[in-house]
Amino acid sequence: MAELVFFSGTMDCGKSTLALQIGHNRSARGLQGVIFTRDDRAGEGKLSSRLGLVTDAVEATAGMDLYGYLVEQMTHGGKVDYVIVDEAQFLAPEQIDQLARIVDDLALDVFAFGITTDFRTKLFPGSQRLLELADRIEALQVEAMCWCGARATHNARTVGGEMVVEGEQVVVGDVAMPAEEVGYEVLCRRHHRKRMTSAAARAAALSPDVLPVTTD
Ligand SMILES: Nc1ncnc2c1ncn2[C@@H]1O[C@H](COP(=O)(O)OP(=O)(O)O)[C@@H](O)[C@H]1O
Numbered sequence: 001m002a003e004l005v006f007f008s009g010t011m012d013c014g015k016s017t018l019a020l021q022i023g024h025n026r027s028a029r030g031l032q033g034v035i036f037t038r039d040d041r042a043g044e045g046k047l048s049s050r051l052g053l054v055t056d057a058v059e060a061t062a063g064m065d066l067y068g069y070l071v072e073q074m075t076h077g078g079k080v081d082y083v084i085v086d087e088a089q090f091l092a093p094e095q096i097d098q099l100a101r102i103v104d105d106l107a108l109d110v111f112a113f114g115i116t117t118d119f120r121t122k123l124f125p126g127s128q129r130l131l132e133l134a135d136r137i138e139a140l141q142v143e144a145m146c147w148c149g150a151r152a153t154h155n156a157r158t159v160g161g162e163m164v165v166e167g168e169q170v171v172v173g174d175v176a177m178p179a180e181e182v183g184y185e186v187l188c189r190r191h192h193r194k195r196m197t198s199a200a201a202r203a204a205a206l207s208p209d210v211l212p213v214t215t216d
């Protein structure tokens, strides 16, 4: 039975790497997949992993009918055995419904990868629809870690090195960016709540208020 599977996690937890591995293992056995992505950091029509691997993909633009695209491919003799979707959080809810239709009406497995919540801890509309429709939701086995050593569960955005909780939902970017640029950092909930990024924690540790007092 074909399935819609949502592999979800924070930024930088290995989603794109797993997407590439799933595609690689299937193509090694002669299966052909369609890979959709949206707004990958490597550019339009690319699926890239921080491990350095990158592959071509179909850019799932706003308003594109993903079900219609596959029907078109198959009608014109294209062989499609499975579908991979990276950056699925950026898809519109209607496009997630189209993914479910690909599973149900075309009997193809769809593996969708994405972050669940944004920098404000709010669901992305695409991720919300995936949580509503997926046959299975899988957490990545490799956990991203907060600077404190706890499992990272949330994504923080930094602007000029400061954590922010207001702004546009979508700003394509990366972790470990120079402080002056918009960047992201994965944190545990406790430190996301306290707005305590690794830089803020370092600054607090260096503050004279918390330095040990010496008497000699
Ligand atoms: N130099 C490295 N050596 C080993 N693993 C790395 C290295 N750089 C990144 N990674 C791994 O790649 C993961 C990020 O993979 P990626 O697929 O780009 O994440 P995601 O798509 O979830 O944002 C990191 O969590 C880490 O495990």
Ligand SMILES: Cc1cn([C@H]2C[C@H](O)[C@@H](COP(=O)(O)O)O2)c(=O)[nH]c1=O
Binding pocket: 010, 011, 012, 015, 016, 039, 041, 114, 115, 117, 118, 119, 120, 155, 156, 157, 169, 170, 171, 172, 173, 174, 184
């Ligand atoms: C938290 C958050 C992230 N984004 C963007 C930043 C990246 O371009 C992608 C996530 O990619 P990854 O492969 O999972 O690292 O999403 C955003 O636009 N808004 C946010 O709130």
